[in-house]
Amino acid sequence: MTVGPCEGxxxxxxxxxxxxxxxxxxxxxxxxxxxxxxxxxxxKMVALARSQPxxxxxxxxxxxxxxxxxxxxxxxxxRSWKQVYEHLGAQYLGKxxxxxEYRVRIATIVRDYGADKLSDT
Amino acid sequence: MTVGPCEGxxxxxxxxxxxxxxxxxxxxxxxxxxxxxxxxxxxKMVALARSQPxxxxxxxxxxxxxxxxxxxxxxxxxRSWKQVYEHLGAQYLGKxxxxxEYRVRIATIVRDYGADKLSDT
Numbered sequence: 001m002t003v004g005p006c007e008g009x010x011x012x013x014x015x016x017x018x019x020x021x022x023x024x025x026x027x028x029x030x031x032x033x034x035x036x037x038x039x040x041x042x043x044k045m046v047a048l049a050r051s052q053p054x055x056x057x058x059x060x061x062x063x064x065x066x067x068x069x070x071x072x073x074x075x076x077x078x079r080s081w082k083q084v085y086e087h088l089g090a091q092y093l094g095k096x097x098x099x100x101e102y103r104v105r106i107a108t109i110v111r112d113y114g115a116d117k118l119s120d121t
Numbered sequence: 122m123t124v125g126p127c128e129g130x131x132x133x134x135x136x137x138x139x140x141x142x143x144x145x146x147x148x149x150x151x152x153x154x155x156x157x158x159x160x161x162x163x164x165k166m167v168a169l170a171r172s173q174p175x176x177x178x179x180x181x182x183x184x185x186x187x188x189x190x191x192x193x194x195x196x197x198x199x200r201s202w203k204q205v206y207e208h209l210g211a212q213y214l215g216k217x218x219x220x221x222e223y224r225v226r227i228a229t230i231v232r233d234y235g236a237d238k239l240s241d242t
Contacts, residue, residue, distance in 0.1 A: 012151070012184075012185040012186055013151075013186075014149050014150075014151065014186065014222055014223075014224050015149070015224075017226075020226075024145075024147065024226065024228055026145065026147065026190055026230075028135050028136070028180050028190070029135075030133070030134075030135065059149050059186055059188055060184075060186070060188075061182040061183050061184045061185075061186050061187060061188045062182055062184060063133075063181075063182045063183060063184075064133040064182075065132075065133055065134075065135070065180055065181070065182050066182060067180055067181075067182045067188040067190060069147055069149070069188060069190075095236060099236065101135055101235070101236060101237050102135075102235050102236055103135050103136075103233060103234070103235030103237075104233060104234055104235055105138075105141075105145065105230045105232075105233040106230070106231055106232050106233065107145055107228035107229060107230045107231060108228060108229050108231060109147075109226045109227070109228045110227055110228060110229060111226075111227050112224060112225060112226040112227065113224070113225055114222070114223050114224030114225055115216060115220070115222060115223060116222050116224075
């Protein structure tokens with residue numbers, strides 16, 4: 001028996017979410033100028049999100065457009081994350097300094113399918 | 122009065138979706154080796170998706186992880202897109218050649234908010 005790394009902690013891995021239903025927060029954005037503080041704060045927020053109650057996983061990619069999808073056990077968990085003190089600060093900086101435009105979409109995942117490299121056994 | 126480009130046709134723009142509810146298909150993947158055919162097919166599929174009934178918008182970004190979120194008027198529209206002939210071919214190539222792993226999550230968008238650079242007037 002091997003003990004692997006904490007599931008879902010690899011930022012380059014797909015999120016290992018449970019069977020639906022659960023909640024997704026789809027955050028899409030375009031940045032203004034490149035601000036090194038942005039990247040640092042974004043990383044801190046991902047780490048902080050992972051420690052929140054009801055957190056299920058997170059997936060993120062950026063080219064011109066940035067997409068971050070975080071997964072939560074239910075709407076209350078997603079809503080609570082939005083209100084975490086440090087996250088509120090980051091949201092303020094995002095609105096006032098970093099984002100040219102952004103949109104947050106809250107969704108209920110109703111079904112999913114796919115092919116994983118690793119089985120979940 | 123100016124006439125802008127077709128709304129939603131810019132691949133670097135955020136999708137301009139209507140008021141919820143509507144449907145999102147969240148497709149996340151990791152590629153195997155770099156295959157030039159992949160990029161070409163991916164672009165074709167985005168163009169083809171845009172011409173489907175019930176299509177509302179699409180947002181895409183790739184670093185190590187790729188995330189494409191397509192938005193649809195309802196579940197039937199999303200399901201029909203999955204069954205389009207050329208798309209079935211691309212799905213087969215994706216499974217057998219391109220993707221190390223992937224997941225498709227079908228979701229109902231229940232609410233959204235954000236800040237747009239351009240008003241929709």
